[in-house]
Each structure stands twice: as structure tokens, then as C-alpha cells.
Amino acid sequence: MMKLFSDEQYRGLLILVPIAILLVMLAVLIEFVKPPKLIPQLMQYEQSLDTLPLKHFDPNVATYDELRSSGVPREAAVGIVRWRKYGKVYRIKEDLALVSGVTDSLYGVLEPYIVIADSLAAKPRKGLRTESEKPFAKPSHREHNSFKVEPLPNEPFMIDTASAKYLSRWGLSMRQAEVVVRYRDSRGGIFNQEELRACYVVDDEVVDAMMPYIHFPERVVSSAEKSAETAECFPLEINSADSAQLVAVRGIGAKSAGEIVKYRNLLGGYHSVEQISELKCVTEENFVQILQQICCDSCKIQKIDINFAPPKEVARHPYVSSRALRRIIKQRQLKGGWSRIEEMVEDEILSEDEAKRLAPYLWFRLDATE
Numbered sequence: 001m002m003k004l005f006s007d008e009q010y011r012g013l014l015i016l017v018p019i020a021i022l023l024v025m026l027a028v029l030i031e032f033v034k035p036p037k038l039i040p041q042l043m044q045y046e047q048s049l050d051t052l053p054l055k056h057f058d059p060n061v062a063t064y065d066e067l068r069s070s071g072v073p074r075e076a077a078v079g080i081v082r083w084r085k086y087g088k089v090y091r092i093k094e095d096l097a098l099v100s101g102v103t104d105s106l107y108g109v110l111e112p113y114i115v116i117a118d119s120l121a122a123k124p125r126k127g128l129r130t131e132s133e134k135p136f137a138k139p140s141h142r143e144h145n146s147f148k149v150e151p152l153p154n155e156p157f158m159i160d161t162a163s164a165k166y167l168s169r170w171g172l173s174m175r176q177a178e179v180v181v182r183y184r185d186s187r188g189g190i191f192n193q194e195e196l197r198a199c200y201v202v203d204d205e206v207v208d209a210m211m212p213y214i215h216f217p218e219r220v221v222s223s224a225e226k227s228a229e230t231a232e233c234f235p236l237e238i239n240s241a242d243s244a245q246l247v248a249v250r251g252i253g254a255k256s257a258g259e260i261v262k263y264r265n266l267l268g269g270y271h272s273v274e275q276i277s278e279l280k281c282v283t284e285e286n287f288v289q290i291l292q293q294i295c296c297d298s299c300k301i302q303k304i305d306i307n308f309a310p311p312k313e314v315a316r317h318p319y320v321s322s323r324a325l326r327r328i329i330k331q332r333q334l335k336g337g338w339s340r341i342e343e344m345v346e347d348e349i350l351s352e353d354e355a356k357r358l359a360p361y362l363w364f365r366l367d368a369t370e
Contacts, residue, residue, distance in 0.1 A: 058115045059090045072110065075101030087347050088335050091122040119173060122339060153213070159196070160189050160217045170210055176201040176342060179352065191216050200359040201342045235295035238276070239269045251289040256281045266318050268302035271360040303363040307337030319357045324350055339364050 054071035059080050062070065067077035079100040090096060093114045097107040153169050167177035183199045184190045190199075193214075197207050236249055238260065246257035259281045264270055273296045277287045304314060306328070315325050327349045335347075341359050344350045350358065 054110070054113045056113050056115050058117060059096060060084070060117060060120055070113070073101065073106065076106060076110075077101075086334055087331055089120055089343065089347075090116060091120055091339070092116065119171065156213050156215060158215045158217070160184065171206050172202070175346070179342075183356075189217050191218075200340075200355065203340075235293055237297050238273065238294050239264065239297050239300040249290055249293045251286040251293075256286075263318070266316065268304070268317070268361055269298070269300050270296050271298040271301055272296055298360060301360060303361055305365050306362045307332065307365055317358075317361065319354065319361070321354070324354060337364070 055069070057067055057070040057072065059067075062080075064077050064081050067080060068074065072080070076096075076099065079102060080096065083099055084090075088095075093111055093116060094107075096102055096110065096114060097104065102110070153166070157166065162181075164174060164177035164181045167180055168174050172180065179201045180199055187195075190196050193207060193211060193216075196202060196210075196214075197204065236245060238246070243254070243257040243261055246252050246260055247254055252260070256279070259279050260276055263276075263279055267275070270276070273291060273294050276282050276290065276294075277284075282290070304317065306314070311325065311329055314320055314328060315322075320328075327347075328344075331347055331349055338344050338347075341350070341355050341362055341364070345352055345355045
């Protein structure tokens with residue numbers, strides 16, 4: 001039988017075939033592991049920043065579509081809305097620099113177009129703001145219809161009859177104005193500026209603006225109150241009294257005195273004499289008798305630094321429920337804290353009743369160096 005190949009050809013094939021197989025396998029492997037041709041999105045993204053058709057926008061209220069129509073890139077718009085869904089409130093422009101999708105260069109382009117509403121903007125605790133501290137001026141009606149600002153009423157009004165809608169014209173949100181009306185009605189009226197400032201939702205700057213125009217009603221003093229005012233006795237201050245002094249009050253026994261001191265330590269002090277009625281050992285009959293012999297200095301209250309206090313310190317307060325504690329710790333880690341107690345109500349950390357009870361005991365500090 002005739003051979004197709006000679007011995008030398010067979011030997012050549014034995015060498016060439018494995019080499020050819022190796023070359024084919026190597027080519028397939030190179031093609032398989034070859035990285036895809038990535039589009040330099042970041043470079044194109046950075047280069048396109050100067051050409052964005054930017055418009056003014058409020059990150060606290062603008063929807064995704066409104067952000068996109070204002071020239072905010074897709075990733076940044078999603079990040080802004082996502083943070084807001086988790087309870088974030090943008091109080092300064094620089095808050096946006098922390099949002100996912102907002103690079104430093106993008107923030108530099110967006111910064112002149114960011115508008116933070118004055119009601120949400122971070123404000124100093126005391127004194128007037130300097131020009132550099134004032135929030136960015138709101139754009140004109142032509143630039144954005146949603147930022148139209150209604151001027152203050154600047155007209156005399158009766159605080160005991162003003163509606164929530166009218167009060168909202170002084171810079172309060174409608175929800176805050178409704179709280180003021182409920183606060184006024186529950187206490188039978190607001191008779192001076194100290195009582196107005198005591199309402200936790202009213203900012204001092206708002207009160208200062210309203211004061212030249214407010215007419216307070218005259219307080220009607222009952223005969224019982226008149227007799228109490230003229231009584232020849234010196235009421236005992238319950239935030240500084242010890243157990244021995246408390247026992248001297250008619251209606252307070254040794255056991256009640258101990259409970260009053262113990263509860264005072266848990267609270268951090270009494271801000272109102274009515275709080276002793278929360279104790280089981282104080283009966284309704286005793287409370288009426290005790291009330292005429294005691295007073296309360298609320299300046300001696302020990303307040304909780306709600307933005308930085310350890311969880312154990314917050315948890316020990318009798319007005320903080322376990323549900324509220326969990327939300328305080330979670331939201332505090334997420335947004336960094338609050339500047340006023342009404343923010344905790346808006347974030348659904350506290351109910352309005354819980355906020356009213358806790359307000360005298362909270363201190364809002366946003367900077368740990370303060």
C-alpha cells in the first residue's frame with residue numbers, strides 16, 4: 001500500500017500540528033480575555049460640564065424631572081432625590097457635594113444655581129447674619145416661577161385670632177403655623193412675646209419680625225389666682241429642694257418626696273410644676289394642695305445634646321420611647337443631626353405631643369466644637 005507521506009513528512013506534521021493547535025487556542029484565549037473598549041465616560045462627562053443648560057433649582061423640593069430639566073446630570077439627580085427619600089434635608093449648598101454622582105468639578109458648576117429655601121437654610125443661633133452668611137438670593141419670577149416670594153404682611157394683627165394661613169405669611173410653614181394655633185388654643189391664648197417664643201416651632205427671627213405688629217390680648221386673672229398671688233407664703237423651688245425640704249410641703253410624704261427627687265434626676269429637672277402629677281404617688285387631691293406651695297425654676301434643667309449625646313444618655317430620659325430612640329440613632333447617623341425640634345417632627349422621629357414634652361430638655365448643636 002502506497003504511503004501518503006514520507007517518514008520525514010510525518011515527523012514534520014507531528015511537530016507542526018501541535019504548534020498550530022497551540023496558536024489557535026492562544027488566539028481564542030486572547031480574544032476571550034481582551035478587555036472591552038471602554039468609552040471614557042468620565043472624561044466626556046467632565047468636558048461636557050461647561051456646556052450644560054443650567055437653571056436654578058431647589059434640591060429640597062425639585063423632582064427628578066425638574067432636576068434634569070435644570071441641567072443636573074442623571075447620576076447627580078438620582079443621588080439628590082435618593083438622599084431626600086432617606087430623610088436628608090439640604091441646609092447648605094455644600095451638602096450637595098456629598099451626594100453620590102456629584103464630583104467636585106460638577107459641584108463647582110452647579111453651586112451658583114443651587115437655591116436653599118430660607119425656612120430650611122442653616123442659621124446662626126444668635127445675632128444677625130452677615131452678608132456672607134445670608135442664603136443665596138432667590139431668582140426672579142422670569143428665572144423660576146416656583147421661587148416667587150410673597151412679602152411680609154407688615155400690618156397690625158391680633159395673635160389670639162390669627163389663622164394658620166395668615167401666620168404662614170410671616171415665614172412659618174403651614175404645618176408650623178398650625179402648631180402655633182393649637183399651642184395658643186390649648187393654653188387659652190398667647191399673652192406676651194415670652195409665651196410666643198416658648199412655642200418650639202417659632203424661630204426667634206420670626207418673632208422679632210412680628211413683634212412690632214402683634215396685639216396681645218389682656219390676661220383675665222381669676223379670683224383664685226389673685227388670692228394665690230397675694231398669699232403670704234414663699235413657694236418651694238422643686239428643682240433645688242432636697243427630700244427633707246419637700247416633706248415640709250403639705251401633701252408630700254417621705255415616699256412622695258423620694259419619688260419626686262428620683263423623677264427629677266431622670267428628667268434632668270422639672271420645667272413645670274405640673275410634671276409632678278405624672279407620678280403615681282401624687283394623687284389628684286394632693287396635687288391641688290401641693291401646687292399652691294411649690295414653684296419651678298426651669299433654668300436649672302440639664303439638657304441633652306441630641307446630636308452628640310450617647311444613646312444611653314438619650315435612652316434614660318422618661319419622655320424618649322424605645323421607638324423614638326431607634327429612629328433618633330438611625331437618622332442621626334444618616335443626616336448628621338437636627339437644628340430644631342420641629343425637624344424631628346417633620347422627619348417623623350417624634351410625634352407633636354412627644355416633641356412638645358421633650359422640647360425643654362433638648363439642646364441642638366450641629367458642630368462638636370461649639
